[in-house]
Amino acid sequence: MSRRARLLVFALGAAGLAVMFAFAVAGMPPFGTSEHPYRDLAVPAALQHRTANVVSSVNFDQRALDTLGEEVILLSSVIGTAALLRPTRRESRRPATRGGRVSDSTTLLSYLLLPVTVLIGLDVVVHGHLTPGGGFQGGVVLATAVHLLYLAGRYESLQRLRPLSWYVWTEGLSAASFAVLGLVGLALGSGFLANIAPLGSFQSLLSAGTVPILNIVTGAAVAGGGVVLLAQFFAQAIGTTQLPTRRSTS
Amino acid sequence: MYRGSASDLAPLAVALPIVMACVVLVVQRWASRRLADLLAMVAAVAALGLCVALVAAAKDGRVVTWSGGWEPRGGRSVGVVLVVDQLGAGFACLAAGLTCCALLYSWRYLETAHGHYHALMLLFLAGMIGFVLTGDLFNMFVFFELMGVSAFALAGLHIEEPDSVQGSLNFALINSFGAYLSLMGIGLLYARTGQLGFAQLGAKLAGHPADGLIVGAFVLVTIGFLVKAAMAPMHFWLADAHAVAPTPVCVLMSGVMVEMGVYALARVYLTVFATSIPAPVVQRTFLTMGLLTAAVGSLMCFAQRHLKRLLAYSTIAHVGLFLIGFALLRPDGLAGVALYVVGHAGVKGALFLLVGLLLDRFQTLDEGKLFGRVGGRHPACWMFLVAALALAGLPPSGPGLGKAITEEAASAAGYPWLSVVFVLVSAVTGAAVLRAGLRVFLGQGHRPGPIEPAHQIGAEPKKPETEHPLRRTPSTMLVAIGVLLAGSVVVGVVPALAQAVGHGAGFFGDQAGYVDQALFAVPATPVPASPATWWSRSGLLLGAASTVLAVIIAGISLHVGSPERGRFLSRMIAGFELVRRLHSGHIGDYVAWLIFGAAMLAALIGLPLLP
Amino acid sequence: MRIFAYAVAGWLVLVGAMGILRSRNLIQATVSLSVAQSGTYVLLLAIGYQWEGRAPVFSPGSTPTSDVVDPVVQAMALTDIVVSATVTALLLALTIQIEKTHHTVDPDKLQQLKG
Numbered sequence: 001m002s003r004r005a006r007l008l009v010f011a012l013g014a015a016g017l018a019v020m021f022a023f024a025v026a027g028m029p030p031f032g033t034s035e036h037p038y039r040d041l042a043v044p045a046a047l048q049h050r051t052a053n054v055v056s057s058v059n060f061d062q063r064a065l066d067t068l069g070e071e072v073i074l075l076s077s078v079i080g081t082a083a084l085l086r087p088t089r090r091e092s093r094r095p096a097t098r099g100g101r102v103s104d105s106t107t108l109l110s111y112l113l114l115p116v117t118v119l120i121g122l123d124v125v126v127h128g129h130l131t132p133g134g135g136f137q138g139g140v141v142l143a144t145a146v147h148l149l150y151l152a153g154r155y156e157s158l159q160r161l162r163p164l165s166w167y168v169w170t171e172g173l174s175a176a177s178f179a180v181l182g183l184v185g186l187a188l189g190s191g192f193l194a195n196i197a198p199l200g201s202f203q204s205l206l207s208a209g210t211v212p213i214l215n216i217v218t219g220a221a222v223a224g225g226g227v228v229l230l231a232q233f234f235a236q237a238i239g240t241t242q243l244p245t246r247r248s249t250s
Numbered sequence: 251m252y253r254g255s256a257s258d259l260a261p262l263a264v265a266l267p268i269v270m271a272c273v274v275l276v277v278q279r280w281a282s283r284r285l286a287d288l289l290a291m292v293a294a295v296a297a298l299g300l301c302v303a304l305v306a307a308a309k310d311g312r313v314v315t316w317s318g319g320w321e322p323r324g325g326r327s328v329g330v331v332l333v334v335d336q337l338g339a340g341f342a343c344l345a346a347g348l349t350c351c352a353l354l355y356s357w358r359y360l361e362t363a364h365g366h367y368h369a370l371m372l373l374f375l376a377g378m379i380g381f382v383l384t385g386d387l388f389n390m391f392v393f394f395e396l397m398g399v400s401a402f403a404l405a406g407l408h409i410e411e412p413d414s415v416q417g418s419l420n421f422a423l424i425n426s427f428g429a430y431l432s433l434m435g436i437g438l439l440y441a442r443t444g445q446l447g448f449a450q451l452g453a454k455l456a457g458h459p460a461d462g463l464i465v466g467a468f469v470l471v472t473i474g475f476l477v478k479a480a481m482a483p484m485h486f487w488l489a490d491a492h493a494v495a496p497t498p499v500c501v502l503m504s505g506v507m508v509e510m511g512v513y514a515l516a517r518v519y520l521t522v523f524a525t526s527i528p529a530p531v532v533q534r535t536f537l538t539m540g541l542l543t544a545a546v547g548s549l550m551c552f553a554q555r556h557l558k559r560l561l562a563y564s565t566i567a568h569v570g571l572f573l574i575g576f577a578l579l580r581p582d583g584l585a586g587v588a589l590y591v592v593g594h595a596g597v598k599g600a601l602f603l604l605v606g607l608l609l610d611r612f613q614t615l616d617e618g619k620l621f622g623r624v625g626g627r628h629p630a631c632w633m634f635l636v637a638a639l640a641l642a643g644l645p646p647s648g649p650g651l652g653k654a655i656t657e658e659a660a661s662a663a664g665y666p667w668l669s670v671v672f673v674l675v676s677a678v679t680g681a682a683v684l685r686a687g688l689r690v691f692l693g694q695g696h697r698p699g700p701i702e703p704a705h706q707i708g709a710e711p712k713k714p715e716t717e718h719p720l721r722r723t724p725s726t727m728l729v730a731i732g733v734l735l736a737g738s739v740v741v742g743v744v745p746a747l748a749q750a751v752g753h754g755a756g757f758f759g760d761q762a763g764y765v766d767q768a769l770f771a772v773p774a775t776p777v778p779a780s781p782a783t784w785w786s787r788s789g790l791l792l793g794a795a796s797t798v799l800a801v802i803i804a805g806i807s808l809h810v811g812s813p814e815r816g817r818f819l820s821r822m823i824a825g826f827e828l829v830r831r832l833h834s835g836h837i838g839d840y841v842a843w844l845i846f847g848a849a850m851l852a853a854l855i856g857l858p859l860l861p
Numbered sequence: 862m863r864i865f866a867y868a869v870a871g872w873l874v875l876v877g878a879m880g881i882l883r884s885r886n887l888i889q890a891t892v893s894l895s896v897a898q899s900g901t902y903v904l905l906l907a908i909g910y911q912w913e914g915r916a917p918v919f920s921p922g923s924t925p926t927s928d929v930v931d932p933v934v935q936a937m938a939l940t941d942i943v944v945s946a947t948v949t950a951l952l953l954a955l956t957i958q959i960e961k962t963h964h965t966v967d968p969d970k971l972q973q974l975k976g
Contacts, residue, residue, distance in 0.1 A: 001839050003883075009844040010882055014875050016849025018805035020856060025867045028441050032912035037444030038328070039909075043917065045320070045328045047925055054917035054932040055939070062328040063936060065261075065317040069380065069392035070940045072268055073399050076373045077947030079275065080403025083366035084954040088410050091972055132918050136939060144449025169276050174648065179265045182317075189927075191319030192261035203921045229950055244883040317956040389938060395944045402951050413964040413973040419955040420974070423881065426894060426948045433901045433941060434874065440934070441908040490974045835974030837890060845878055 050199045056129045060214040064193040067214070068178055071221055075175045085232040093178040102153030110152035117145035125219035127135045127207040137216040139222025146227055154237060164231055168226030174217045181210065181217070256307035257315040260332040263300040264380045267293050271372035278365025290368040291353050294673050297375060298346035304339040304383075305750075311335070311757060311774025312767050313491065314385075325769040331447055333385030333768050336754030337588055339439055341513055344592055345378040345506045347737070348599055355603050358550035359715060367407065367496075374502065381510060383767055387436055389520070390514065391429070395476065398597045399423050401507060405495040407659045411712065417494035418833065424487040424840050428477030431848065435470025438463055439522075448521040449768035460527045469852045470634030471514050471843075476851070479511025481573060481823055482543040483843040483850075485566050485612045486833055489550070492562035493615075496715055500558065501734075501827070504565045504602060505595030512572045512741040514585065516758070517859075522836050524761050529579050535854040536577035537665075544570025544671065546829065548678040552807075553830060554615040557686055557696060561598060564641065564679040568594055571675055575656040576672035578663045585755035585783050586656030589748060593648020596738025597640045601683060604634050607723055608690065610714040616701065617686050622693025630723070631691040633731055638687050640738060642680020642800035645785065645793040648741030649676070651748065653796075654789025664730040680796070681803035687736065688808060695808030745784055752783035871901030881953035887959060887966040891952040898945045902938050909934030 001009070029035060044058035059067050121141035128134030149158040185194035200207035274286055307313050313334040316322070320329025349371060356367070377397030402425070406418030440446060443454040443464055455464065473484075474768035480488040481725050488508065492500050519532060547567030554560035568590075575587035607630055609615055612623060624631065640647035645654075653672050660668035670818070688694040714720065741747060756777030757763065766772035877897025884890040909931030917932035919925045960966050963973075 001834060001836070001842075003838075005855070006838050006842045006882060009839075009846050010879065013842065013844075013846035013849040014878070016852055017845060018464075018871065018875065020466050020849070020852040021867075021871045023462025023856070024438055024461075025864050025871075027461045027463030027466075028864075028867065028908075029896040031863050031866060031907065032910050033912075034911050034914075034928070035444070036911065036933075037929045038440075038446070038908065038933045039917075039929065040927055041326055041328045042932055043925070043929065046941075052919045053922075054919075054929065055935045058932050059330075059939065061318060062320060063389075065330040065935075066389055066392050066936070066940055068265075068268075069377075069389070069396055071614060072373060072376065073392070073396050075272070075275075076370065076377075076396060076403070077950050079366050079369050080399065080598045081375070081950050081954045083403055084371065084406055084409055084415075084951070084958060086366070086409070114960050117543075130918075131920065132916070136943060165279055165907055168279075172272040172275040175271050176276075179268045179272075181262065183265055183269075183564050185319070186258050186261060192258075192265070192315065192317045194317075194319040204918065225548075232954070245893055248925050386942075392940060395948075399944075399947055402948075402955075406955055406958070409958045410962065412959075414956040415955050415962055416971050418953065419887065419959060422906065422948065422952055422955065423890065423894060427878065427881070427897060429944075430874070430894075430898050430901050433902055434938075437901065437904045437934075446933075491911070493974070501919050667880075793929055831975075833975070835971065837887075837968050838884070841878050841881045845875075 049195050049209055050202040051211050052130045052203045056134050056211055060211045061195050071175055071178055071218060074225050075171060078171060078228050081229055081232050085236055107152045110148045114145060114148045117141060117148060117179060121145055123217055128215035129211040135218025136222055139219040140226060142223035143226025147230060156221065162227060162231065164228060167224040167227045170220050171228060172220035178214060178217050256313050259300055259304045259307060260313060260315045260334050260852060261317065263297055263304065264362045264376055267297050267372040267376040271369040274365060275369045280522060286365050286368045287357055290372055293372055294346055294349045294353055294375060297379065298343060298350060301339055301342040301346050304334050305336055305343060308334050308336045308339050322769050330389045331385040331768055334383050335757045336750065337758045338382045341382040342379045344595055345375060347377045348502050348505045348595060350671040351730045351734050352501045355727050356498045357726040358724060366407050370400045370404050374404060378506065378510060382513060385449060386447045387451065391433060391436060395430060398429060401503060404499045405491045407496050415495040417490035420639050420837055420840060421491035423630045423837055424844060425477055427841065428474040428842060431470050432474030435467045438467040438470065449765045451522045453765050455522060456525045458526050464526050465856045465859060466529055469848065469855060471518060473848050474487055474510040475514040476848050477844065478507055480566050480569055481539055481640035482546045483847045485543065486840045488566055488841065489559050489562040490835060493556060493559040497602055500602040501599040505599045508565060508569060509572065509591045512576060516576050520759050521764050523760055531855055531858050533577050535580055536573050540570045540573030540577055543573060544675045548675050549826060549829060551679050551680045557615045560682055560686060561601055565598060566841045567675050567679050571672060574668060578659050580659050580663055581755040581759050583656060584758055585752040586592040586659050586753065588751050590649060590652025590656060593652050593738050593741045596734045597637045597649055600633065600637045600731045600734040604630050607727060609712060610720040612715050613712055613714055613719060614751035615690055618698035620690045621697045624691045626692050629728060633735060634687040634691060637735060638680055639797055641683055643676040643793045643796040645790050646742040648738040649743040651785060655783050657792055658786060658789060669792055673792055677799035677803060684800055684804040685807050688804065718853060748783045791817060866903060870900045870904035873897065873903060879971045885966060885967050885969065891949055891956065895945055895949055901941055905934040905938045
């Protein structure tokens with residue numbers, strides 16, 4: 001279709017959808033309502049399992065099956081990206097070229113921030129059941145921390161610090177242990193992904209049963225997955241050459 | 251300690267492929283290719299076993315599993331529930347069975363992506379199993395995405411083929427956009443009800459007449475599923491993705507992933523919206539959309555010469571028939587569709603694998619270039635022709651039985667003319683496959699000319715999917731094809747299977763029973779004696795009619811040269827060229843049509859309900 | 862205010878679709894998809910909002926109450942974000958391969974899948 005025809009089809013459809021959406025919004029409960037039936041169940045359920053962060057309780061306890069799926073989606077995309085960006089027969093990995101200069105202040109700042117970022121990441125993961133954050137958020141921070149080395153202009157030390165297979169194993173094993181923990185609950189007769197660990201005391205580090213365990217497992221999976229994911233793109237940008245080929249006919 | 255019960259089967263069936271995928275991922279560094287093959291196969295067979303056990307366990311209703319031990323009190327719970335009935339479990343069996351066949355076929359396949367391929371296949375399987383077993387709308391979305399993400403990556407595995415990466419990108423973008431619209435719909439429903447489980451949602455909406463929010467939520471939630479089901483005009487991605495995906499992946503995508511969209515539509519409507527959106531409106535809407543899909547699919551199918559694309563459009567045509575079967579909103583219609591889906595999966599899977607064999611030997615998928623190159627003595631020849639006839643509805647094949655039962659349900663619902671549609675669509679798609687088979691294997695008719703520059707697809711030589719072009723066919727590949735074909739025939743000759751499906755269809759549509767059993771653990775009440783789900787005389791006759799018609803059409807298209815262009819015919823061809831040109835491979839076009847299709851659906855459902 | 866957040870959500874989805882439609886670069890199309898998806902975040906969080914509701918996290922010293930914004934939609938939004946990140950990664954990987962095989966990332970110039 002020509003660009004104009006495409007826009008016309010879209011405009012017709014968008015107008016129709018907008019009208020439908022307007023009708024739907026007209027039937028919504030008022031904005032900021034205090035009626036949230038699921039919330040009214042979820043908060044007592046979180047307290048019953050001594051979890052101070054209700055979002056974590058929903059994620060890792062009440063609706064843990066969703067989070068298992070979520071983590072497997074991440075695993076699937078990491079494997080998928082690795083498969084899609086694998087070096088082909090026509091390509092070869094070359095040693096990374098030294099790029100442009102990095103200013104000393106950037107290097108210094110990156111080195112200073114690296115330990116801080118790792119600590120923050122660990123903190124966010126470990127306190128996921130007490131304070132805002134959790135395995136996903138902390139895992140992303142951890143994966144980012146490793147890449148401060150790249151900002152510091154040390155791609156080689158990033159590569160040395162990053163034996164990729166370790167991260168692949170971290171990712172695979174932690175995703176598997178999430179599922180296996182769920183199966184342990186099943187084997188104990190409490191149900192798949194049940195909160196089977198001792199609940200501890202409310203608002204303390206050792207509380208909420210399996211929630212902090214699953215948080216740590218997820219943190220490891222997300223950190224490992226994030227590093228592997230970024231590594232694929234780095235390799236494309238920095239370390240891959242394509243042997244000259246004929247241009248495809250198009 | 252552990253006391254095994256039927257309700258443990260469902261989470262096991264989801265978790266097992268996930269754990270095994272992780273194992274494959276971790277061991278692939280050292281392990282040989284054979285070990286990865288073996289582990290994946292073991293996992294798929296074990297998952298199949300669990301799903302079969304689930305079918306048996308769900309014999310008298312549903313198997314309900316609350317994850318995390320959050321059993322409901324007074325009908326309220328914060329947990330996620332898996333509610334397995336026989337049709338759902340049967341769908342899971344189909345997914346696991348097809349995965350087994352696909353893995354068997356790929357026993358010596360895709361050398362460069364080894365390990366990744368196996369892990370992705372298992373995650374794909376886990377996504378599909380979770381998707382059909384869950385009883386929670388948001389959980390369904392999560393598994394929908396899992397299924398999607400692994401399928402996107404699998405479809406693009408041939409990264410050196412230009413069309414492969416483009417097709418996969420179209421697939422990923424359109425399906426993701428559809429899924430986000432679904433999530434909007436889930437949000438709207440949540441705003442109204444504060445619930446996410448099908449049973450809770452159904453109980454909350456029961457008796458509420460449809461208003462703007464309910465209609466909007468229904469349209470948005472189903473859009474994602476309908477994009478996956480490739481309902482016209484949101485079907486464009488399917489041909490692109492199927493034409494380029496690795497052959498074993500095509501088996502899964504065409505045989506079960508696309509049909510999952512129809513399953514989800516039926517599940518969501520029947521458990522959540524059945525009491526608020528009146529049946530006649532839904533019936534009219536999906537009859538219309540199904541007819542449109544079937545028409546576009548069969549036309550495009552017949553016009554193809556790229557063999558995988560031909561099969562892909564035939565899948566679209568059949569999805570149109572499945573949508574029509576759902577639209578009847580009767581248990582016997584659902585039973586017919588379920589049998590049709592199983593039969594179609596076997597036949598279509600076998601056809602894709604046979605086409606894959608041709609690709610590995612001759613490095614092309616173009617009907618013209620393959621003309622007469624195989625010879626009639628190869629076992630692939632008669633397998634292909636038998637599959638083509640089965641696709642056309644030849645009794646006693648599975649697709650024929652599904653078609654016959656759905657036709658009878660349509661007559662009983664007051665639409666006897668739908669039989670004509672079913673006969674025509676199966677005849678045209680069957681004829682297209684038959685024509686291709688006769689040309690490729692037996693060199694019948696005239697040789698098609700070179701590819702016109704306007705339709706480039708298939709013009710370039712492709713790489714074989716095995717490491718080297720195959721000189722002789724490995725027995726694992728032939729066994730996989732044989733199993734698929736045999737499975738499709740078994741559906742049509744074993745009455746017990748059809749009876750079980752008819753029985754399960756009764757439970758599938760029972761909303762009150764679903765709510766009671768999921769939320770209050772009330773044992774299911776036996777459904778009324780299932781309507782006769784077996785061959786009838788008219789079913790046999792119509793099956794024979796569509797087969798004969800397919801043979802005639804194939805014969806005409808083989809032996810009659812390009813028609814003399816009369817005024818009427820040339821106009822028809824020009825009109826058809828217009829439809830064909832819409833399939834442009836352009837991502838912008840696809841998004842525009844997606845939005846347009848969503849608006850169409852909104853108008854079809856919303857306008858009759860305006861006060 | 863009553864419908865403002867919902868209107869923003871709907872607008873984001875449509876404007877994201879528009880971005881894909883008009884894009885001349887697949888990376889732009891990928892980002893437009895993320896824009897469309899942010900519409901779902903806005904919708905979810907708007908649905909769970911409560912006037913004067915507190916965060917659903919009871920830090921030490923505070924007393925648990927039910928007057929919090931809905932934690933369930935926040936959990937859903939988190940899932941949604943993960944999905945968005947994974948899909949974006951896959952789409953970008955595919956875009957890289959399209960660049961390598963087609964030597965362009967302009968959707969108008971990709972001519973492999975016609976008819």
